[in-house]
Amino acid sequence: MPTKDEVGRRVRMARFRRNMTLKEVAQRSGMSATHISEIERGKTSPTIGALQRIAAALNERSAHFVEERDTPLAVLTKRRERAGVFFCDVEGHVHETERVNNDPPWATLRLFRSVSGPGDRAERSPKAGEVVILTVRGMIRITVGDESYVLREGDTVQFPLENGYVIETLGEEESEALGIGVYPARSAW
Secondary structure: OOOHHHHHHHHHHHHHHOOOOHHHHHHHHOOOHHHHHHHHOOOOOOOHHHHHHHHHHHOOOHHHHOOOOOOOOOOOOOHHHOEEEEEEOOOOOEEEEEEOOOOOOOOOEEEEEEEEOOOOEEEEOOOOOEEEEEEEEOEEEEEEOOEEEEEEOOOEEEEEOOOOEEEEEEOOOOEEEEEEEEOOOOOOO
């Protein structure tokens, strides 16, 4: 069982990841901000009921705060460990994107790499979060709502994901893009 200092650190980090104040967690959990602050600072051990209410307020698993595990300060992903992620776009087409980083329990940021052939098009559904896309080579068009952006090598575009988007490869060459997405903790991308 983690120490009360470690439990408090995990609660504080979950709150920071969700960009929530103590007052917001208190309102959602029905607890006092002072009590939550004492838990975060390791001054008191929370009851199981208190942890369940905090977890629900933070949209986190209760076990996250008390499970035995070594939480690394950094996570290395070797090139050979990168995972291919397949997704089905809104039109039913299957696409592959390479997940460049692993997914530690505290992660809200994901880096992905996509290589597409001429004329390839993928439509991504809306979700919570935001993304920055960098064109490494080739030319792509990103459409968000009614706005389209043509990106050439070295160009970037950043936008929230709440409306979804379409990404297309333009021209006769393959395109390669890197995307950095920030998502609410534990959300699927």
